[in-house]
Amino acid sequence: MSPEQTSEKTNLFVGVNEPVDWNNLSDLEKKHIPFIDAPETVKMNEPFQVTIEVGRLLAHPNEHKHFIQFVDLYADDTYLARADFTSVKSCPKATFCINLDAPFSELRAYEHCNLHGTWVYRKAVKVVEGA
Template sequence: MVKDLDNMTDLEKKHLPVITAPKSVRKGECFEVMVEVGKLMQHPNEPGHYIEFIDLYADHTYLTRVDLTAGRTCPIIKICLSLDHIHGKLRAYERCNLHGAWEGHTEIEVTD
């Protein structure tokens, strides 16, 4: 977990899942979400050090998981979502095989 977004270490920059999504969406309409690990500083992608998976949640409701393979997949996902409600944030969790789990989030509002 990143402690201070304004003063991140290199380790935090490499592991923070950065979510790109609209700030507000209409209930039931599709919209695109992108999650990037290593956007702020490139993360290694080799057999000894890589991102194993990225999970995406609407607040605490599980949406999807993308499993990754060292050296053959990049830790970036794009997905279209359709939400009927949310109570807070889109959350992304990633797992690095050496440095464990990391979380990133962004606020999103679902309107009628």
């Protein structure tokens, strides 16, 4: 599944959305990027925290008719964790305890908006052997 650039898309519900130009983000992109906070380097088999936050650059609506339904976290193509959200009563931010047991190279966060489809954010991670 390869993300498509949002400026070229007419249907946000086909494929996975990803910003085109990080130096010139649209408001739609700012509202939907699922940012990842995590260490750049982690030790294999040593737990660490990963936080995913949607709406960091521009708040995403959190209404019954328009909200973030979930975020998923992957290491490369390997599924790690999910957080589901309700409208209004929860906000689209979640922290996970992660323990990588292989030399993955990228953390990926996916978020799904009920009106604007699925979006991805990628953050490089270096997994080194533990002490």
